[in-house]
Every structure is written in structure tokens, then in C-alpha cells.
Amino acid sequence: MAFLNGLKCRECGREYPAEPLNVCDFCFGPLEVVYDYATISEVVSRDRISQGPLSIWRYADLLPVDSEEPVDIMAGYTPLIKAKNLGKRLGLNNLYLKNDSVNPSFSFKDRVVSVAATKAVEFGFDTLACASTGNLACSVAAHAARAGIRSIVFIPSDLERGKVIGAAIYGPTLVAVDGTYDEVNRLCSEIGDNYPWAFVNINMRPYYAEGSKTLGYEVAEQLGWRLPDHVVIPSASGAMFTKIWKGFNELACLGLLEGVDAISFGPDQNTAHHPAVTTRMHMTQAAGCSPIATAWQNGQTHVRPVRPNSIAKSLAIGNPADGIYALRVLEESGGSAQIVPEDRVVDGIKLLAETEGIFTETAGGVVMSGLQHLAESGAFGKDELVVVYITGNGLKTQEAVEEVVNPLSIRPTLSSFEEALQGRPLAIR
């Protein structure tokens, strides 16, 4: 481990030591980690990875940590499932689902937070913090518990009960902020700048975001060290989207993919593109908060912030930090960005549940409806390999689908039961 050279500004290229920092002092651009790929390439191999733990830490050589003992609640190594029923429905013979809803705290956030928490402990922080409307809060509180450090989690005061409990159970200090989305955001950003805490997506952000690369690595490994032809991804900040692409390109540049020769990363590691990486990256956002997809569809190179108003609360980031970088990945990969109508989100959740037996949250509903639209509009060849990322669990957003509960109510008699079955497919004739 420890193949980290430091941090570098994505905009002006100034370099910084590997510290708890996320913004360039000079141009206020975002900082990204810089690796010593020369050494990594001598150490890393498919064999070494396959002998690693069954979590994201099997890719430790490619993550920005020194610690031999990561803060690990076993994030990652989630199933990649061939979706035969759904594939048949959509006319796709090679459709796969990356089911990240089965992570320990039930979303892909465990990947990023596991890296951030490990780094926070390395830096000597005793408090892990975040501002969240759900998944991130759960994951931060869970990882802090595992690390034996404190956590403080800021939530909007009108957050649904299920999400509050899902975070509170791990024993964080919960702060419910009474205010608008903008007010909560501004306050937390200020707190992040002023308190000596490891704020996972503020001062830990360069390290934190790297955790999402493992979503790319795992899919490649599970496909026998090959890349899909298409991936379909739900986006909020756009970080995961850019990091999956980075993960694919790292594997290629390091020569870890089947039949692909290693090449140099070039002068800018974070935008390296190996010509063998031809995966098309498709982004999905819900109509009530689609700043990146809107910019893409309008051909703009920057992202106009919006006020979110979406059923997909886990994707409701109005001012996405990685929006412009995601636009570049869309461009470079020949991908697309889909705006999913709000009233199709629940349809997407049901479609996945009914065809493949997976219950996803609203973000999964967005990606499913986006996938369906792509398939119907002919974006995929019928034998092309398509991977859809299901990033969160349906138990977190049950209120969105309460309408499905519609039982046959009967009295405790056989006749009442048979009466209720009348005219239903299950009825015995």
C-alpha cells in the first residue's frame, strides 16, 4: 500500500502534500490524489487482487491509503448478476446488474466512506462528519462505529424517519438542521471549514471520491477482466460517474485487462484515457434535479446549478461538484445523459423488483427508467454487454412505493379466501 505521491489541483496543476485538503489555495480548484503508478505497476497483478479480502480492500494498491488495517465493514465485492428476465423484456442478451444495494449500510456510499474513514484515522482525526439526506449519514455513522471514533451527522430536520433511524442506530451525534436545502448546505460547508473534523466529502473529498473507482474495478474483475460496452449510472455530484471511468482506465493503463497492453498514464493521471477503453458511459438523473444531464443535452461545458425538487432525494444535488468533469467523461466516452421524468422513477423501482427480485431505492428507479429509455431508443446492440449500477436499497425509501401494498383482506375462513381469489390468476378452477 501507500503508493500516493500527494495531491494536485485539477485546474491549475499545483501540487500539495497528502493532507486533509480539498481546495487549491491558489485557484480554488478541486484537489485530486496523485499516485506513483510506476511502483504500483511493479506490485499489482490480477493474482494479487484475487487473493485479497472480499471487500473493496482487495484493490488497496489502487486506493490512497497507507494503513494496513483499513476501516472495513466489508464494503464492496457485491454481486454482478446477469439479468435474464429484464434483458428479455428490453431485448438485451447481455444485461448485467451490479447490485450495490447489498452493501453493509445498504448503499454504494460504504465504498467511499470506508476510504475516507481509513484516511481520517491515518491523519489522526477523532471525529468523522458529514451532511446528508440519507445514505451517506448511515455509512459515516457505521464506519465511525467500526473505527471506534466519534461521528457527527447533519441532517435536514424534515428527513424521513427510516433514514434518521438508519443513521442514529450507530450512535452518532445527530444534528437536525431546521432550514431550507440551501441554508443547510451553506451552514455545513462553513462548519466543514471551521471545525477540526474529518468531513468525508469536504476535507477528505480527494480520498473519499477514489472509493468509487472500485465500482469499476469490480465489474471488470467479475467479467473476467473485461470492460462492458455500456454502463448506466445514477448521478448526483457526478463523482461516482467520473471515478468509474477512471477505474476502467487505470486497469487498462496498468495492463490488468485481458488482451490490453499497459501504457503510460501521460502527464495528467486523472484524465488518462487508454484507447482500449471503449465503454460508453451513460448517466441518469431525475427531472427534478438534472443539472448535469441538462447541461449535456444543451451542449454546455458548464453546469448551471438548480434547486432540487425530486422524489430521488439521494440524487438531489443542485450544485454538483464534479459536474463539469462528468461532462468531459460523457464526451470522451461517447456516452449520453438521460433525464428521467419524475413519474417514471417508481416504475423503474417496480420493474427491477418484478423482473429480477431486487428492491432498490429511488436512485435505482432513476437508473432503471433511464436504462429502459436507452434500450427502447436503440442505444444498445442486442448482444452488447450492458452493466447497470444499482447503488441503493429500497428499504431506505419505502414511502415512495407504499402504493404496492394492496393485500387481499379476508376473514380466517377458507371460503373467504376462495372468494377473494375469484378472478385472479392464482384461483383454482
Next chain:
Amino acid sequence: MDKQRVKFSFEGDQVKDPIIYQLGRNFHIVTNIRRAEVQENLGWVILELDGEKEEIERGLQWVSSTGVRVDPLSGDVIEG
């Protein structure tokens, strides 16, 4: 004294308004632009404001009242 890093987003004719000039003139705030991009009818500026906390607060309220969007520097920190 306090420092605050913010991002202003402009649209349409706002691009032509001297918002940052007026912010420095009408409030006790020193403005320091770090990065910007302006297209025909769309633009953003990332800058640092230097002044008393209340004065910055007042100044930013005025900027918002003109319809220019004011955001924290590095995007939204509240995540799903």
C-alpha cells in the same frame, strides 16, 4: 475579519451587470477573483470575499437579491 469563498452564477443579461464591482463599492468587502468563465449569456466566477462576517452576509444577500446565484465554492456538501 473573515474570509469566505463563493461561486456566483450569472445568466442572461446579468452577465453584463458589474455585480462584483458594486459589491466591493457598496459594502466593506474586498473581492478577490480566482477563477471565472463567461460565455455569451452564461457565466460563473469563483472568488474570495474579505470583510466583517456580517458585512459579507449582507453583501451576499444583496447579490442574491439581484438574481445572481450564490453557492459554496466546491459544490453542494449535503449528499444523499
